[in-house]
Amino acid sequence: MVESGRKLERLESGTRDAMNEQATPTPHAVSVRGVSKTYKGGFQALKSIDLDIRRGEIFALLGPNGAGKTTLISIICGIVKPSGGTVTADGHDVLRGYRITRSKIGLVPQELSTDAFETVWASVRFSRGLYGRPRNDKHIEKVLRDLSLWDKKDAKIMTLSGGMKRRVLIAKALAHEPSILFLDEPTAGVDVELRHDMWRMVRRLRESGVTVILTTHYIDEAEEMADRVGVITRGELILVEDKHVLMRKLGKKQLVISLQRPMQVLPEGLDGHALELAGDGATLTYTFDAQSDDTGITVLLRKLGDLGVDFKDLHTLESSLEDIFVSLVREAP
Numbered sequence: 001m002v003e004s005g006r007k008l009e010r011l012e013s014g015t016r017d018a019m020n021e022q023a024t025p026t027p028h029a030v031s032v033r034g035v036s037k038t039y040k041g042g043f044q045a046l047k048s049i050d051l052d053i054r055r056g057e058i059f060a061l062l063g064p065n066g067a068g069k070t071t072l073i074s075i076i077c078g079i080v081k082p083s084g085g086t087v088t089a090d091g092h093d094v095l096r097g098y099r100i101t102r103s104k105i106g107l108v109p110q111e112l113s114t115d116a117f118e119t120v121w122a123s124v125r126f127s128r129g130l131y132g133r134p135r136n137d138k139h140i141e142k143v144l145r146d147l148s149l150w151d152k153k154d155a156k157i158m159t160l161s162g163g164m165k166r167r168v169l170i171a172k173a174l175a176h177e178p179s180i181l182f183l184d185e186p187t188a189g190v191d192v193e194l195r196h197d198m199w200r201m202v203r204r205l206r207e208s209g210v211t212v213i214l215t216t217h218y219i220d221e222a223e224e225m226a227d228r229v230g231v232i233t234r235g236e237l238i239l240v241e242d243k244h245v246l247m248r249k250l251g252k253k254q255l256v257i258s259l260q261r262p263m264q265v266l267p268e269g270l271d272g273h274a275l276e277l278a279g280d281g282a283t284l285t286y287t288f289d290a291q292s293d294d295t296g297i298t299v300l301l302r303k304l305g306d307l308g309v310d311f312k313d314l315h316t317l318e319s320s321l322e323d324i325f326v327s328l329v330r331e332a333p
């Protein structure tokens with residue numbers, strides 16, 4: 001409670017700044033320009049980041065531990081001060097217009113640190129009040145129902161399971177109807193059911209026009225949810241791309257050929273093709289660039305026919321976002 005009171009003070013003192021802060025018209029929900037961060041002690045966590053988040057998209061920020069994801073999110077939310085560069089949210093500078101940008105942003109942190117003795121209802125309603133929004137019990141009820149928390153509304157937060165507490169964090173972040181929602185590792189350590197519930201909820205939010213930015217270690221989560229993906233490693237944003245374009249551009253395809261009769265070695269005449277014979281000799285795998293006009297498949301199949309190599313099945317495999325991510329992070333300088 002003491003901490004919440006302090007937050008209120010901070011927000012109130014920000015009102016004057018907000019009055020003076022003019023929005024710059026921008027098509028983007030968030031614009032990050034040349035943002036760097038060096039922590040006390042000299043560690044450089046971010047190196048000149050440029051990033052635009054489009055309105056209404058789901059943007060997934062991927063990166064290994066310590067890459068700088070939380071630092072970047074905290075700077076956008078105005079919680080951490082950058083060492084250089086600027087950030088605007090909905091056209092407002094996040095430092096000069098802290099109050100106004102903070103009211104447009106919902107942040108779901110990784111951990112619930114306060115409010116253990118409060119009821120779910122009181123805690124979520126209080127979050128709305130923090131942003132100076134008028135009381136709206138209908139909205140709070142909708143948020144709690146959407147997150148399957150309605151029957152827990154009178155329960156003290158300390159009595160809830162970990163998954164339920166996670167839902168409370170989301171409810172608190174949505175209480176003031178933000179148009180930009182940050183989810184920091186939303187499904188770390190939650191069960192499969194809650195994960196799928198969260199994915200459904202995030203999609204519903206996007207349908208209602210909310211911009212969603214999530215950090216995740218789960219690449220399948222980005223693959224499932226994101227419109228665009230950013231990869232950050234050692235404080236540098238090494239790639240920002242439409243998810244499907246990324247998977248097409250960087251993804252290799254493989255043609256898997258199940259042979260009628262296993263072979264011991266690759267027949268002569270097939271050297272020079274990107275072919276691999278499996279240990280049991282029953283499968284040939286051909287790796288090709290799906291973007292190329294000439295994938296080499298026709299020539300390969302013709303050669304197999306000429307050599308009398310019969311097959312019983314053919315199928316293709318595509319690299320997953322995980323394969324792409326692992327190779328990108330490995331290649332980064």
Ligand SMILES: Nc1ncnc2c1ncn2[C@@H]1O[C@H](COP(=O)(O)OP(=O)(O)OP(=O)(O)O)[C@@H](O)[C@H]1O
Pocket residue numbers: 039040041043045063064065066067068069070071072
């Ligand atoms: N207050 C701080 N003072 C000094 N160094 C810090 C501070 N906060 C973070 N760092 C360092 O900055 C780097 C980036 O940290 P950050 O938490 O942004 O990474 P992350 O990508 O969110 O990692 P994770 O996936 O593990 O949460 C790390 O090396 C971390 O140790």
